[in-house]
Amino acid sequence: MAYLFQPDYVRYACSCGSLKPISRIYFCRHCLKIRCGYCVAHEVDSHYCPNCMENLPSSEVRLKKNKCSNCFDCPCCFQTLTIRAGHAPIRPAPISTGDDVKLTPKKVYYLCCSLCRWSSRDAGIPDQYVATGGWPEQENPQASRISALIDFHKILASRERQQQERKKFDPKRISLQFEKFGLTSAMARKRAGLPVVSETKGQQVDFPHPSIASENVEELDESIFTEPVDITKITTLEQRLQHPEVQAEKINELRPQHKKFLAKRSQRCRACEHNVSKPEFSPQSIKFKIQLAAFYHVPEIRIVTFQPLQVGKTSELLLKFCNPTQHQTRIILLPFYTETTATTTSASGEREELKHENIQLGCESPNLLPSAVRQIMVTEDPKPIKIIPSASIELPASPLILPARDDAAEYDDTVDTYNFQDDPKLVIWRKGNKAVLKLQIMPYDPEKGKENEPVIVGFVMQYGYVNTIATLEHKTPQKVDLKVKLFLTLDKLCGKV
Template sequence: MAHLFKVDRVRLLCSCGVLKPITAIYFCRHCLKLRCGNCVSHEVDTLFCPNCLENMPSTEARLKKNRCANCFDCPSCCHTLSTRATSIQAPSPEDSNKTVARKVYYLACTSCRWTSRDVGLKDQTVATGGWSEQDNEHYKYLQSLLEHYRSVAQQEKLDRERKRFSHRKSAYLSLTDKYSLPSLLGRKSLTPLSPYAPKGDSSQSLDMTASEATAEVEGLPDEIFTEEVVLSSVTDMEQRMASPEWQPEKTSDLYPLHKHILVKRSLRCRHCEHNLSKPEYNPSSIKFKIQLGAFYHVPEVRMIRQVELKSEVETCVQVSLCNPTPHDMTLAFLPFVPEAYTAMQQKVEEPTDGGSLNTSSMVRVVDIPPEKTDLTPSADVALPQGQVILAARDDTAEYDDQDSISSYKDDPLVVAWRRANKVGINLLVTPKANVSRAKVGFVLRYDYTNTVATASESRTVTLNIPVMVDVGTVSE
C-alpha cells in the first residue's frame, strides 16, 4: 500500500505548464495561480552555519567563500568534526625542570575516527579557532584572474551605460555630465581597460597572458609502476573533489574542510511580487512567517487502492479528495483537453528579453524554460456528473470514525464514502490499447474562499486545477 501514497502518482499542472506533485507547488492567494520552483523568484533571507547556527552577513560570507570559520567537516567522510579535549604533560612556565598537565584540543570525527593528528596538525590550547590553514600555491594566480575578469565586467558595464544614454541628445545634459570624469576615476574597481583610466598607472596594470594549449603532458612517476597500490591510502574521487584547490591523492594529505554555509530563502511570485514562502529569521526555527503551499489551499487528490487494469477494459478506480481549508468546498469534474494546455506550454517557452526585472528587490530574474511534459492521457475516464460538497476541515473530527454521509445527499454510484473533510470518488477508467501505464487527466473545479480579498472583491472564487493521475500498470 505504500506505493499508493507516492506524491508522483497525482500531479497538478502549474501555470507554467509543468506537472508537479502537490507537495512541490505553491498557491498564490493574490493572483490565484499555481506556482512551482521555475516560476517564482528565489531571494536569500539569511546566511547561517548549520552547525553553530551563527548568522553571517552576505559580504562576510562572500569574503569567507561561503564557509564557516569555526566549524569543520571531515575530509574523509564529510561528517561534522567535533572538538575533543585531552591533557598532555608540558614544561612548567615557572620551573622548566617540572612538568604540569595542560589541556589541549584536537578535531575528531565520530563516524570514521579520523582526527586532525593524522595529518600532523598541532593541538590547540583553545577550543575554537587557531587551526593552521593549508596554503594554495596558485593563490596569487587565481587572484590575478579575478581582478582581470572584474575589470572586464566593469568595462562592459560602462559600455552598456554609454550605449543606453547615447541616443539621448540634449544641449544641457551629456554623457560626461552624467558620468563625470572625477567620479569615474574615483571608482575603486576602475581599471586600465576603461578609457577613463589614467595611462601608465602601474598600480592597476594586470600582466595577463593568454593560456596556450600544448600536446606535451607530464609523465607518470616511476614508482607508480613498481610500488604496490594500497587502496586505503589513496583518496577517492569524492574526497578529492571536496578540496578542489588541492585535490589530495593520498589520505595522509587530507585537511579539515570548513563547513559550507546554508541559506534561508524566501519565494516570491514573479507576477504580483507577493511572498509565497518566508521563513523565520532565527536559523534554529523551522516555522514560516508565510507558507502558501498548495497543500493548504488546493484539494488533495490521492489514490485509495490499487486495482488490476486490463487493456480496453473499463475498471472502477477510487480516489479520495481532502479539503484543507476551514470553509466548505463545492467540487466538479471537467474533461481534460491536452491541446489547450500544450498551447500554454508553447507560449511559456517563447524566448524573452533575457529575464524579468523584479522591481521590489531590483534583482534580474532569469526565466527558466520548463522541462518537456507529456500531457497526453493514456486512458479514458468517465467523470462523475454533478457537484460534490467537501466539508470544512475540523481538527476535532479527525478522532471521529463514523461516516457523515447521512448529512449529504450524495449519489452512491459517485461517492463511495465520506468522513469529515474527506470523500471517496469512483472513476471509471478504460486504458487504451498498447500502453504499459494508465494515466488519466481531468480538471478539478472548486470554490475557493479567498482570505486576502478586500471588501469590494468577492471572497469566493471558482478555480480550475488540471490534474494528472497515474492509475497504474496495464496488463494484457
C-alpha cells in the same frame, strides 16, 4: 501529504505546463493559479551555518568565501567534525637536586570525526591549547596567481567606468565639469611648470604573464609500477574535488575543510511578484512567514485502490478527496479536454469568466523598489502537455460537497453531523473533510511498443475557492470556481479480455 517518499502517482498540471505532485507546487492567492518551482523566482534571504547557526549578512559571507570560520567538515566522509579534549604530557625544567621529575599533563584539543574516526592527529596537525580555533589552514599554491588576476581585472573595470563617465560629459557645461575630471588641477600644474600627473598612474599594473601550454609531461615514478597499490591510502575522486585547489592524492595529506554556509530562500510569483513562500529570518526557526503551499488551498486526491486493469474491461477506481481549507468546497469532475479557465458568479447570478482585473490584488506590485533597480521577472509561455490518457473514465454527474477542515474531528470517533444526500454507489466512505469516490475506468488498446507502460487516467477537477484577501473593491470574500487538470498513474495492463 500524499506520496512524499513514493513515485508521483497523482500529478497536477501547473500553469506553465509541467506536471508536479501537490507536495511540490504552490498556489498564488493573488493570481489564483498553481505555481511550480519554474514559475517562481528564488531569492536569497539570509546565510547561516548549519552547525553553529551563525547568521551573517551577504557582505560578510562574500568576504569569508561562503565558509564558516568555526566549523569544519571531515575530508574523508564530509561529516561535521567535533572538538575533542585530551591530555599531553609536558616535562618541566629539571631540578638541580637530581630528583625524579614527574610529568604534568596539560589539556589540548583536536578535531575528530565521530563517523569514520578520522582525526587531525592522523594528518599531522598539531593539537591546540584553545578550543575556539587557531587550526592551521592549508595554503593555496596558486594564491599569488589568482590575486594578480583579480587585481588586474579590478583595474580594467575601473577604467571602463571612467570611460563611461567621459561619454556622459556635456560640452555645454564645461566649467561645472572641470573639477569632476581633475582638469582644474591639471591646468594649475601646467601653468606652474610642473609635469602633469596621469589619471591612471595609481591604477597602472603589470599585465599578468599568460599561462603557456606545454606538451612535455612529467614521467611517472617507477614506484607506481613496482610497489603494490594500497587503495585504502589513496583518496577518491569525491575527496579530491572537495578541495579542488590542492587535490591531495593520499589520505594522510587530507586537511579539514571549513563548513559551507546554507541559504534561506523565498519564492516569489513571476506574474504578480507576490511571495508564495518566505521563511523566518532566524536560522533556528523552521516556521514560515508566508507559506502558500498547494496542499493548504487545493483539494488533495489520493489513490486508495483499483482493480486489475485489462483492455476492454471496466475496472473500479477508488479515489480519496480531502478539503484542506477552512471553507466548504464543491468539487465537480469534468472531462479531460475541458478548458481550465476560472469562473465566478456575477451580481445577477450568472456564471462568467474571471478576468484579471476582477482578481483581488492587494497592490500592483509588492516590491517597493523602482523598476530600474529591482530584478525583472522573466516569464515563459506555457508549454503544451504531451501526455495523453490511456484509459477512459466515467465521471459522476452530481457534485461532491466537502465540509471545511476541522482538526478536532480527526480524533473524534463519533458519527458525523453532516447530512449530505450522497449516492451510495458513488460515495462509499465519508468522514469529516474527506470522502472516497468509486469511479469506473476502461483502458484503451495500447499502441505498438507501449504495452509495458502504466495506464494514465486524466480529468479536470473544478473546485470552489474562497479568496479571503480583502481589497477596496471586494470587502467580502470572493467565491470563485477554479479548475485544475490531473493525471493519475496506475498499474500496467494485466492482459486482454
